[in-house]
Amino acid sequence: MSTSNNAVGGVDNTFRRKFDREEYLERAREREKQEDDKFKSKSKGPPVQRxxxxxxxxxxxxESRLGKTQVxxxxxxxxxxxxxxxxxxxxxxxxxxxxxxxxxxxxxxxxxxxxxxxxxxxxxxxxxxxxxxxxxxVPGSFTEQDLDERIMKQQEEEEERKRERREKKKEKKKEKLAEEEPETEMDPDIAAMMGFGSFHSSKK
Incomplete structure (x- = not known):
């Protein structure tokens, strides 16, 4: 009875792969060492000169694209x-x-x-x-005298513009008045032919 129990209880594990723990620990240590060496070499390298x-x-x-539309x-x-x-x-x-x-x-x-x-x-x-x-x-520099001359020139140009505006306004007014006034003067020969010559007032 005891022999049958031992035969049933034992399991045949010979087909499974067996791992050597020492070998894998050694590999892990080597990998850590390589990573440490890489980190040290990076940190100890010459810094980037900028x-x-x-x-x-x-x-x-x-300003080149201001006011432009773009799809x-x-x-x-x-x-x-x-x-x-x-x-x-x-x-x-x-x-x-x-x-x-x-x-x-x-x-x-x-x-x-x-x-x-x-x-x-x-x-x-x-x-x-x-x-x-x-x-x-030097080429574009301005002295005080140059500045005064430029100011005077600007003032003269402004006055000229104002005078031109005034003249234009006067001309427009004259044209308006000429359009509004009816023509009262008539050629005397034409007026006599039409019989307008006899329309004189008797009062003197």
Whole structure:
């Protein structure tokens, strides 16, 4: 009886796959070590050098599409949708104020490869900048005398315009009066032929 019970109670597990726990623990340790090495190499690598901020050398176009109508479809590319398109960040901004905030912001400047720090200018650089601005100002610069002459010229032009307006008004008034007054003067020969010559009052 005991022999039959043992035969029934035992299960043949030889067909199942057997795993070596030590081998898999070793693999897990190696994987963790590789991940740690990757993280350390990333953190210890040289930091990305970004250029300092510099002023824009182009004019921001905010007015070219003002007052124009445009058909907008949901399948149109971003550059043809309503609003201001930023080709650097590939996004559309709905109004000009937000567009200016975007192109002056950290995300856009980083995409251009610049940090938000400004390079400290040397004394020579400041002098060069002043010289450049002075040279740029010379052709279109105005002295006080030029300004007075321009003001006088403007005043003369304004007076001339006023005088022309007054003359036009006078001419219009004369034309109106001429239209309103009936023609009372008649040629004397025609008046005699028609018999109007005898209509004189007897009172003197």
């Amino acid at each position: 250029k300092p901020l510099k002023h824009r050398d182009y004019i921001v176009d905010l 907008v479809t949901p399948i149109a590319p971003l550059s043809q949708q309503a609003g201001y398109y930023c080709s650097v960040c590939e996004c559309v901004v709905k109004d000009s104020a937000n567009y200016l905030d975007h192109i002056n912001g950290k995300k856009h400047q980083r995409a251009l490869g610049m940090s938000m720090r400004v390079e400290r200018a040397s004394l020579d650089q400041v002098r060069e900048r002043f010289d450049m601005l002075k040279k740029r100002k």
